[in-house]
Amino acid sequence: MSESPVLNWSPERQRVTSFFRSERSVLHLLGSDRAYVSHFESTLGSLVKDEFGESGKLILLDPAHDFTVASPYAVMCRIFQNLEQDTNTRTESPQHVSVNIGTGNSAGGSVDVSGNRVIVQGHSEREELRSLQRAVASMLDTGSTFSGVVLLFRNCHRLKAKTRRIFFASLWEPTLEAMTLSGMKVIFSYCPHDLREQSADQIPATAHESITMPETFEGASYDDALEQLQMHVEQVGLESPGLGALGFARGVLFNHQSVRDVYHRITLRRLDGLI
């Protein structure tokens, strides 16, 4: 698989690296269009590895994926599933339960999904959450650090105010904030017009730093983008006959100024090339 092209975000990447090296622990990543942030996020994994080596760990959480963020318990499970590979902390094995859906339509069976777990009977989700939170507190008490752990909460603009309040009261204040004091970094990405500076419900209440994604390939970023786009065109073999990779890249950047349009045009060209 070739690398996702990140066309003109060298300054932003450097700022992320600086953030990792700093004492600051909360970063907001903003883009007026979700697509800009999404492209950038795809490179964060390599930035984490570059900075923290093999112990670096990027944990992705998305309100619309894998049921995370929607439920504080699910978030803690996700964090633990990632952490336990590096720590001695053990979490419960997934329970095997049956979820029979509808008459004559078994959509269930054992629930054991890639380490995800849901216990549908005879348990208290609240108590289970507290158990995991106590385990974190215990780790902190015994001097564990979370250096190299980066939590990325994506699409935060999709969280409703109620969910944000739950997140803040059930996760951020009791657990995550303490983890940041022990070295963990947290990145919240969202489209700014949705929640930033709206109210005390925003996640988190205070960002130590924020990075706004550029929307266009204008000005100083143009040459940088052209060079990287040319490299990508060569890598995936999209050269135009007679124009070469550079000509193709120039053409795309001439006709499309916005980040989104450029990415979509290249995508379309690559998909066409498959036929």
Add this chain to the structure above:
Amino acid sequence: MSQLSATQEISRVPEVILLSAADSHTDQSALLAMKEFNLRASSMTILHEMGLTEGSGVEWRVAPELRAAAIDFGMEQRPSFWKSAHEHYFRVSAGEVRPERPAYMNWGLGSAYHGVELDKAVGLANYRSIAHVESLALTLSSLRLSEEQTARGLIDKDDPALIFLRGMAHYRMDDLGQAIPLLRRIANLDEPSKEVAVAKHLVGRFDCLRSNKGSSTKGPQSMLRESHKSAAKRSDKPHLAQVKHTMAVCMLHTSQTGLANPAIRQLQQSLSLTRELGDVWGEAMVLHTLGQALTGLKGRHEEAIEALKRSLEIGEDLGYMDHVDKVQDSLRRVSGGHDQPRAGSRGDALTPPRTRSRRGGRRKRRQ
């Protein structure tokens, strides 16, 4: 004729339509779909590389804006292909659980979501079933998917299945102000369904515990009796265990003399059921209420302590320390011999188990 945007053009690519028909994918589930329809698997790689998918962990989905465009195009312009895609995902969802499937399919949501696309009645029945599963994450995910389909006009937002789902979502978020009015609408329906029985249970409990001590709880108790009757008729033992517990708590809440013994009988029946079902957490909570109820009765001090100690033991075994703290508190008061707690006066005795689904399987005791 207006020129199509790049997004619109991409949304018309068959692979994009196929991938957009599912809420999310793993690479394996996407490859399976591509193979089924004889489409180009490498297009998936392109979408990944160009940032047109969003993912966390092993799962991903087509980026929202592109997915919305692909759904519109698929539904309107390629109805036959669209239907086939959902038939495929429905089959995969209904099959044996496989780790390579996205979580929403493994957890039963696939049959609801893709069911609605194929046959509204089937899908809605599945949404109803999922609403009973005691998992906030699963409930919220069901809500998100059903709202997406409501916005597309596939289902009516006022369908009882969705009202119940919304009610349970708010209930599990402890947002009773929103939950109770929704559940009350379901409780007032004249149908012998489990959803109505659950709604009557939760609304009855809310109304009972909200009433002032000593005041009449005739209305709530009647609602709880109806819920009990429904559970008995449907031989729904898990629900029966819960509603008996709540009925006891409600009786004890009224503080009327003469209700302690009937309440204890209900609790003992509830206890038998939780044990029969292997629901140790339910057992722990009933024992806590029972211990508190017995405390107030002459000559039953030892029984009270025994119940509380057993409840404590289970709480410790499960690692549920909040429960342990509450029971220890109750034990201290009982052992102190003064300021004895009144039944249902605090702790989880007043918050008996919510409508947990216990369909199939039993929770194993932790070692």
